[in-house]
Amino acid sequence: MNPLAVLASLLTIGYAAWYILLCSFSPFGPCRRCQGTGHLPGRIIRRLGRPCPRCDGTGRRVRIGRRIAEYVRAEYREGTR
Numbered sequence: 781m782n783p784l785a786v787l788a789s790l791l792t793i794g795y796a797a798w799y800i801l802l803c804s805f806s807p808f809g810p811c812r813r814c815q816g817t818g819h820l821p822g823r824i825i826r827r828l829g830r831p832c833p834r835c836d837g838t839g840r841r842v843r844i845g846r847r848i849a850e851y852v853r854a855e856y857r858e859g860t861r
């Protein structure tokens with residue numbers, strides 16, 4: 781096998797493992813809409829910020845990987861009753 785391909789696959793596996801770990805010990809990530817601040821500039825008066833609707837003003841959001849893991853777990857539970 782091509783050593784470059786081996787390196788690329790190792791990197792991919794390493795990243796996937798890291799992401800799974802990250803999702804398990806820190807299921808929340810920063811909200812992309814408000815960049816983790818929890819506030820968005822107001823529509824009419826910019827200085828009057830409004831809470832971010834996507835994260836309810838917390839600035840944190842459940843990671844996609846965590847949501848997928850929860851979905852898979854729920855499906856598995858439903859299917860193996």
Ligand SMILES: [Zn+2]
Pocket residue numbers: 811812813814815816817818819832833834835836837838839840
């Ligand atoms: Zn937000």
